[in-house]
Amino acid sequence: MKTMDSKTHYLQQFKDVEARTRGAEGSWLSKLRRRAIEDFSEAGFPTTRLEAWKYTNVEPIVASRFKPAAETANGLSPERLSAFTLGTGSGSLLTFVNGRFSKKLSRLGPLPAGVRVESLAAALGNGSLDLEPHLGRHVETSGHPFAALNTAFMDDGALVFIPAGVDLQEPIQIVFATTQAEPAVTYPRVLIVGEKNSRASIVESYVGLGDQAYFTNAVTEIVVQDNATLEHCRMLEEGSRSYHISTVQSHLSRDSNLVSHNYAFGGSLIRNHVNSVLDAEGAESTLFGLYVIADRQHVDNHTRIDHAKPHCSSREIYTGILDDQSRGIFNGRVIVRPDAQKTDAKQTNRNLLLSKEALADTNPELEIYADDVKCTHGATIGQLDEEALFYLRARGISQKAARDILTYAFAGELVDEVKTEPARKYVEKLLRARLPGASETTVLL
Amino acid sequence: MLEIKNLRVRIAGKEILRGINLKVKAGELHAIMGPNGSGKSTLALILAGHDSYEITAGEVHYQGKNLLEMAPEERACEGLFMAFQYPIEIPGVTNLYMLKAGLNAARKHRGQEELDAMDFLKLVKERAKLVEIDESFLNRSVNEGFSGGEKKRNEIFQMAVLEPKLAVLDETDSGLDIDALKIVAKGVNALRNKDRAIIIITHYQRLLNYIVPDYVHVLVDGRIVRSGDKDLAVELEAKGYNWIESGAAAASGS
Structure with a gap:
């Protein structure tokens, strides 16, 4: 007890x-x-x-x-x-x-x-x-x-x-x-x-x-x-x-x-x-999430977007990068109330497993009570692309660095969404600290 | 520079290369021609270090070292370059980022100082002109959304930046229209010099009108069945692979 x-x-x-x-x-x-x-x-x-x-x-x-x-x-x-x-x-x-x-x-x-x-x-x-x-x-x-x-x-x-x-x-x-x-x-x-x-x-x-x-x-x-x-x-x-x-x-x-x-x-x-x-009406909610974990870390994200009124839109992208024996859980609930017509909701959960022992669970939950709505969801769980790894290695980049570069690229899309520049720079710093092989600064013309 | 001795390679139990012998010296340009399924691309991938093949016999020496024992990145840092037949798209990694990381890894490997952003940009801009690559391509993700011809030009552009000692071009000509083919050929010709060896793998003789090889080898069914000079390519174009294949069949039957 x-x-x-x-x-x-x-x-x-x-x-x-x-x-x-x-x-x-x-x-x-x-x-x-x-x-x-x-x-x-x-x-x-x-x-x-x-x-x-x-x-x-x-x-x-x-x-x-x-x-x-x-x-x-x-x-x-x-x-x-x-x-x-x-x-x-x-x-x-x-x-x-x-x-x-x-x-x-x-x-x-x-x-x-x-x-x-x-x-x-x-x-x-x-x-x-x-x-x-x-x-x-x-x-x-x-x-x-x-x-x-x-x-x-x-x-x-x-x-x-x-x-x-x-x-x-x-x-x-x-x-x-x-x-x-x-x-x-x-x-x-x-x-x-x-x-x-x-x-x-x-x-x-x-x-x-x-x-x-x-x-x-x-x-x-x-x-x-x-x-x-x-x-x-x-x-x-x-x-x-x-x-x-x-x-x-x-x-x-x-x-x-x-x-x-x-x-x-x-x-x-x-x-x-x-x-x-x-x-x-007209409200817009965007939820981005990124979990980059290793060892035995456990991260469980439960999101709930409640479309209570018509003509609202929501977009959600949650991305997990899981190494070692870590575990990531995403549960994304979208509720569309009976009069929330013309709702536009899009949900995505993507997971990258960097080890055989890492585990990702993904569970979209769509509860739709209105009939004129656009709701989509998608989930992926995958590993690093071996052919992309080989391509980078064939250009002289070490295996470790190539893995870090591809992992960073997987997360980069979300980092770019941070519009407040000092916050984005800070997140980039945190991410690069975990992926030292991708630590070279961005090269721009 | 490169010596391949009796190389035998299998994939999923099937023998693809059945005893390849080839010697390439600095400054030479070799063309390897052959019909579909003859093992041309397997040979290129083996040289670059792809691990999905099983090497059952033979040796490959590159600049006096055992190439088969080297990791793909080590081969690249030692000056080996492969232009892929099907260049991979890598979303989120820009051309420039990849090239700077690759070039500096090779420089470090050779004990040279890494290039800073300024010198690197100067180099890539100059090399981009060589294959008529628009500068806007450089900041785009590797091959992402590129047309077939753009991907192939991007491969030669990378070769121009990385300045290899030995370049293996795997069907860089296939899928190109005549204009793109001329641009690629111009780029390759500009990169020919006495210290650099180039192996061109191709299905068609067409590219060899623009890039004149020193040697031509015909690969059929995992073996080099015929070697000659540029005239062999022309003869092959006129008579077709069947002409050689029947000969190969006779040779293997003896």
């Missing part, structure tokens, strides 16, 4: 949260937490008997019974942090160490009037912005125990608010670093609101320093209002013994446009839920 015990462990911890926050925060927030912990209590931790979790066993997380991370920020010097930040001088950076905002490691670039880039705890504390209409309003906690736990326990994270009509030129980067020596859990929470006609680019990075076991349970809510455009890039460079479970929930209004990039490089067990609701 280990799960039962672990559940009680978290329910017990929640009493501390309630004791700490009671009276100190808005009653709407207390209610939100309470409802979330009840949702968690009802669902409990998932087991592989559940269809949605059949490939991902969270027992190691459950059994670890992580304690909340200590509040002390340690082990992260500005020099070490710089390895994980975009190469921009003037862009804003919010850094969180072990779940806590670090003012010292953060900086705000010059921002247009009304733009808010700050610690969520601070924003909730000073009440300068009404977060009630957005925070916790989009992510589902019923039947989603990890999102429920995050909502019940959320403490700090990032708030990004772009007022109507503002076109933010510089990307905003949010770094969540875990440096904790003891096994611990953090609950990073991010709220991004792009008001109508605004445009912004936001990069979230999750990094682990050291090789301790820890658990990141993250939730990001994204609100893209009428005619707004948002590029959201999420990069996982978690530690080699870490667990990472996340939900990115986006809500799209009329004629809005979201491009989501979901990169997984580091982490021992990763489960991402990327959900997008197209809730008004």
